[in-house]
Amino acid sequence: IAQAESFPDGTTDHIPLRKKAYDIRKPHISEQPWTWSNWYQHINWLNTTFIIFIPLAGCVAAYWVPLQMKTLYFSIAYYFFAGLGITAGYHRLWAHSSYKARLPLKIFLAAGGSAAVEGSARWWSSLHRSHHRYTDTDKDPYSVRKGLFYSHIGWMVVKQNPRRIGRTDISDLNEDPVVVWQHRNYLKCVVTMALIVPTLICGLGWGDWAGGFIYAGILRIFFIQQATFCVNSLAHWLGDQPFDDRNSPRDHVITALVTLGEGYHNFHHEFPSDFRNAIEWYQYDPTKWFIWLMKFVGLAYNLKTFPQNEIEKGRLQQMQKKLDQKRATLDWGTPLEQLPVLSWDEFVAEAKNGRALVCIAGIIHDVGKFIQDHPGGKTLISSAIGKDATAVFNGGVYNHSNAAHNLLSTMRVAVLRGGCEVEIWKRAQAESKDAVPVTD
Amino acid sequence: IAQAESFPDGTTDHIPLRKKAYDIRKPHISEQPWTWSNWYQHINWLNTTFIIFIPLAGCVAAYWVPLQMKTLYFSIAYYFFAGLGITAGYHRLWAHSSYKARLPLKIFLAAGGSAAVEGSARWWSSLHRSHHRYTDTDKDPYSVRKGLFYSHIGWMVVKQNPRRIGRTDISDLNEDPVVVWQHRNYLKCVVTMALIVPTLICGLGWGDWAGGFIYAGILRIFFIQQATFCVNSLAHWLGDQPFDDRNSPRDHVITALVTLGEGYHNFHHEFPSDFRNAIEWYQYDPTKWFIWLMKFVGLAYNLKTFPQNEIEKGRLQQMQKKLDQKRATLDWGTPLEQLPVLSWDEFVAEAKNGRALVCIAGIIHDVGKFIQDHPGGKTLISSAIGKDATAVFNGGVYNHSNAAHNLLSTMRVAVLRGGCEVEIWKRAQAESKDAVPVTD
Ligand code: HEM
Ligand code: HEM
Numbered sequence: 047i048a049q050a051e052s053f054p055d056g057t058t059d060h061i062p063l064r065k066k067a068y069d070i071r072k073p074h075i076s077e078q079p080w081t082w083s084n085w086y087q088h089i090n091w092l093n094t095t096f097i098i099f100i101p102l103a104g105c106v107a108a109y110w111v112p113l114q115m116k117t118l119y120f121s122i123a124y125y126f127f128a129g130l131g132i133t134a135g136y137h138r139l140w141a142h143s144s145y146k147a148r149l150p151l152k153i154f155l156a157a158g159g160s161a162a163v164e165g166s167a168r169w170w171s172s173l174h175r176s177h178h179r180y181t182d183t184d185k186d187p188y189s190v191r192k193g194l195f196y197s198h199i200g201w202m203v204v205k206q207n208p209r210r211i212g213r214t215d216i217s218d219l220n221e222d223p224v225v226v227w228q229h230r231n232y233l234k235c236v237v238t239m240a241l242i243v244p245t246l247i248c249g250l251g252w253g254d255w256a257g258g259f260i261y262a263g264i265l266r267i268f269f270i271q272q273a274t275f276c277v278n279s280l281a282h283w284l285g286d287q288p289f290d291d292r293n294s295p296r297d298h299v300i301t302a303l304v305t306l307g308e309g310y311h312n313f314h315h316e317f318p319s320d321f322r323n324a325i326e327w328y329q330y331d332p333t334k335w336f337i338w339l340m341k342f343v344g345l346a347y348n349l350k351t352f353p354q355n356e357i358e359k360g361r362l363q364q365m366q367k368k369l370d371q372k373r374a375t376l377d378w379g380t381p382l383e384q385l386p387v388l389s390w391d392e393f394v395a396e397a398k399n400g401r402a403l404v405c406i407a408g409i410i411h412d413v414g415k416f417i418q419d420h421p422g423g424k425t426l427i428s429s430a431i432g433k434d435a436t437a438v439f440n441g442g443v444y445n446h447s448n449a450a451h452n453l454l455s456t457m458r459v460a461v462l463r464g465g466c467e468v469e470i471w472k473r474a475q476a477e478s479k480d481a482v483p484v485t486d
Numbered sequence: 487i488a489q490a491e492s493f494p495d496g497t498t499d500h501i502p503l504r505k506k507a508y509d510i511r512k513p514h515i516s517e518q519p520w521t522w523s524n525w526y527q528h529i530n531w532l533n534t535t536f537i538i539f540i541p542l543a544g545c546v547a548a549y550w551v552p553l554q555m556k557t558l559y560f561s562i563a564y565y566f567f568a569g570l571g572i573t574a575g576y577h578r579l580w581a582h583s584s585y586k587a588r589l590p591l592k593i594f595l596a597a598g599g600s601a602a603v604e605g606s607a608r609w610w611s612s613l614h615r616s617h618h619r620y621t622d623t624d625k626d627p628y629s630v631r632k633g634l635f636y637s638h639i640g641w642m643v644v645k646q647n648p649r650r651i652g653r654t655d656i657s658d659l660n661e662d663p664v665v666v667w668q669h670r671n672y673l674k675c676v677v678t679m680a681l682i683v684p685t686l687i688c689g690l691g692w693g694d695w696a697g698g699f700i701y702a703g704i705l706r707i708f709f710i711q712q713a714t715f716c717v718n719s720l721a722h723w724l725g726d727q728p729f730d731d732r733n734s735p736r737d738h739v740i741t742a743l744v745t746l747g748e749g750y751h752n753f754h755h756e757f758p759s760d761f762r763n764a765i766e767w768y769q770y771d772p773t774k775w776f777i778w779l780m781k782f783v784g785l786a787y788n789l790k791t792f793p794q795n796e797i798e799k800g801r802l803q804q805m806q807k808k809l810d811q812k813r814a815t816l817d818w819g820t821p822l823e824q825l826p827v828l829s830w831d832e833f834v835a836e837a838k839n840g841r842a843l844v845c846i847a848g849i850i851h852d853v854g855k856f857i858q859d860h861p862g863g864k865t866l867i868s869s870a871i872g873k874d875a876t877a878v879f880n881g882g883v884y885n886h887s888n889a890a891h892n893l894l895s896t897m898r899v900a901v902l903r904g905g906c907e908v909e910i911w912k913r914a915q916a917e918s919k920d921a922v923p924v925t926d
């Protein structure tokens with residue numbers, strides 16, 4: 047332990063987005079139970095306004111504002127712009143450094159991310175790193191172990207104890223001028239990119255000022271927020287776990303469709319520094335395609351991928367684990383060490399007494415119940431009773447399938463002393479007194 | 487070997503369908519090479535006529551005979567009747583005894599089987615048992631190892647050496663009066679069921695004598711023949727091998743669709759006495775459904791199934807086999823026994839010399855190339871150089887994923903003498919002369 051502590055844990059605290067001096071000596075509101083008199087103190091009203099009230103107001107306002115086709119198309123395009131800001135920018139570039147971007151691309155991504163209204167890249171990445179480092183623990187800022195709703199928006203709507211959330215190293219982000227600038231000027235960035243720009247474009251472009259504000263602005267924000275929040279909720283709840291099932295992340299195409307390709311989340315948590323989330327060509331990962339395109343035009347470089355060998359190893363180990371679990375649920379016959387030991391003569395005597403015993407590979411099997419069902423006929427299997435049928439069973443007459451060997455193992459009743467007919471032992475004994483057969 | 491020979495192999499020779507005395511001393515035609523002067527002797531003209539010439543003539547004749555809807559529907563129904571005769575009758579009842587049938591059902595199935603023109607149940611089952619017992623060997627009457635065409639119709643169109651084909655026990659068939667009667671009266675059965683009955687039904691029913699003969703008779707025969715032949719060709723060639731891949735049988739839904747459910751052929755060869763070919767509810771196996779129905783109306787009983795436990799075991803072992811094959815193709819790092827052994831002081835000295843060596847769990851890793859790529863940042867991983875980072879790597883700072891452990895194993899360069907920092911050894915040594923550190 048002394049040794050572990052001698053290591054710096056490398057974390058530097060982040061500056062919260064909406065810094066509010068709180069008295070470190072007073073207990074945080076999240077540590078007090080909810081009552082009729084304090085419930086409103088538990089709610090983070092600022093976040094609730096951004097995530098719930100404004101979108102609701104937008105829905106109501108939409109009733110009076112007709113949706114124009116041009117505005118619709120633009121809103122969708124702007125949705126993708128904001129979405130890529132989060133997925134290709136906040137997530138894969140800044141939180142995970144899975145590739146390097148040149149200045150114009152960084153500005154584009156920071157602008158898109160601002161348009162999504164999900165905090166600054168610095169705040170978002172810091173929390174996201176905690177999420178990876180402390181996945182599913184109490185230090186995970188949006189742990190799905192606290193419920194699907196909590197991981198989706200609960201963690202923003204209800205006040206969280208800032209001391210609870212795991213800290214991580216964000217020194218690289220503090221060195222990135224775009225990240226720092228966006229963080230310092232976050233409010234301006236948001237108002238400009240999320241509301242003013244789309245309103246201006248629709249207004250100046252085709253005169254749809256109100257539509258630009260409501261649809262390309264407010265409602266588009268709502269959709270992109272809910273979509274990206276799904277990475278924290280849905281992607282930790284729905285789907286397969288091909289790489290590791292110790293934690294909650296899962297792969298599902300539905301999540302991928304909703305989140306611009308962030309739905310292969312089991313892969314992503316296992317290989318977070320890979321710029322891809324989907325590794326198969328047929329899987330939907332438009333963020334990856336966008337990064338490829340940026341590399342093609344020279345704006346992105348150093349795209350990191352995890353070695354394929356390691357990916358295959360992870361997949362294989364997880365399959366092995368599932369197989370082992372399955373194996374444990376099946377009946378593999380009585381373990382040999384639990385079987386009684388019979389001598390050859392006892393075996394023959396028992397068989398003469400009417401028990402349908404067959405010796406195969408040193409193990410004695412009771413095939414009585416199976417004679418009627420033997421696919422090779424009654425005659426053949428009966429002819430082996432009281433004999434060593436190892437050779438005939440393994441090809442002498444018919445080379446039995448794997449299934450037959452399995453079935454055979456469920457019919458074990460005893461082990462043969464000496465392991466075979468021990469004629470050799472007997473002869474040796476007759477010839478010399480030195481060779482003594484094994485007894486126990 | 488003497489012992490193996492003391493076993494009867496249980497086979498009784500079958501009477502070939504078209505018995506023709508041949509001189510046992512003369513070499514069979516199949517043992518002679520094909521030449522311009524003997525090629526026609528290689529061809530089995532009788533089979534060729536039934537399988538190729540008559541259907542071709544039927545196609546030509548169909549040009550002058552318009553297809554009536556009623557005749558079409560009847561042909562399809564009669565197709566299923568003949569098909570079930572082969573699949574539920576010849577195959578699952580007689581060749582594999584996978585259930586027991588009462589007399590009316592046996593007669594129904596023998597009649598259907600005759601309508602398919604594929605030989606008597608006795609001849610067909612005998613060959614089919616050889617096919618199972620000697621699958622893929624030279625004794626297999628329609629081994630796919632001799633080519634897809636050979637397994638489909640080649641084995642009938644070209645004369646085969648009757649001594650080559652593996653023999654099997656058909657004593658149970660010889661005790662079945664329906665089988666024996668059909669075999670003795672095979673030609674009458676065929677002509678009646680394959681041609682006369684469908685012609686009469688269409689003729690007397692709706693006056694379509696010619697259509698009944700051509701469509702419900704000849705062309706229907708052609709289709710059912712080709713479909714069932716696919717079990718010998720396609721089912722040994724197309725698809726997956728979930729239960730065993732040592733032999734050729736395969737599972738594929740296309741084969742199942744064509745062959746009334748006989749397409750889960752990998753399962754079938756592994757569990758031939760199971761009355762089912764498809765074990766999942768969503769797989770297409772109408773033959774199984776038919777047998778169920780017959781059980782429901784009391785005409786079939788003793789439906790045999792292989793224990794589910796054994797089926798799962800087979801599937802699991804095959805998956806394990808594939809996994810092991812895959813495992814062998816991956817790089818798991820240098821095996822520990824091939825690594826040099828370093829003492830703690832050598833390790834520290836090398837690290838001071840500039841090699842980025844980190845000791846984790848008694849193994850020394852060169853992380854130099856990985857520092858830049860470390861998802862947890864350069865600082866943290868660099869802080870472990872020249873130290874034992876077992877605790878920090880395994881949760882002290884961050885509990886690394888399985889993927890990280892895999893990656894780590896590819897960076898191995900040496901084993902630490904003593905397995906850990908051996909401070910304990912050193913202290914023990916200082917305190918008493920008895921405890922000597924391991925040297926080699
Ligand atoms: C003692 C326990 C035995 C068990 C559990 C057993 C099991 C089976 C099983 C499951 C099959 C189906 C095909 C396969 O899975 O490979 C089969 C087929 C067969 N068995 Fe056995 N068998 C036993 C003993 C014998 C013996 C002693 C002989 C011969 C002396 C024999 C001869 C055959 C033959 C010839 C077949 C092939 C049937 C065919 O495919 O037509 N079996 N047996
Ligand atoms: C020595 C070889 C090392 C290797 C091969 C390695 C590998 C990795 C890998 C693959 C990850 C990605 C996440 C994961 O797979 O779990 C990771 C993350 C991390 N590593 Fe290491 N690591 C090494 C050493 C260290 C050391 C010595 C420390 C700390 C002293 C450390 C601290 C971290 C942390 C904190 C993260 C979490 C990053 C995040 O998710 O935000 N690593 N490491």
Ligand SMILES: [Fe+2]
Pocket residue numbers: 177277278282295311315
């Ligand atoms: Fe996640």
Ligand SMILES: [Fe+2]
Pocket residue numbers: 137141142174178314318
């Ligand atoms: Fe992530």
Ligand SMILES: [Fe+2]
Pocket residue numbers: 617717718722735751755
């Ligand atoms: Fe087959």
Ligand SMILES: [Fe+2]
Pocket residue numbers: 577581582614618754758
């Ligand atoms: Fe079969």
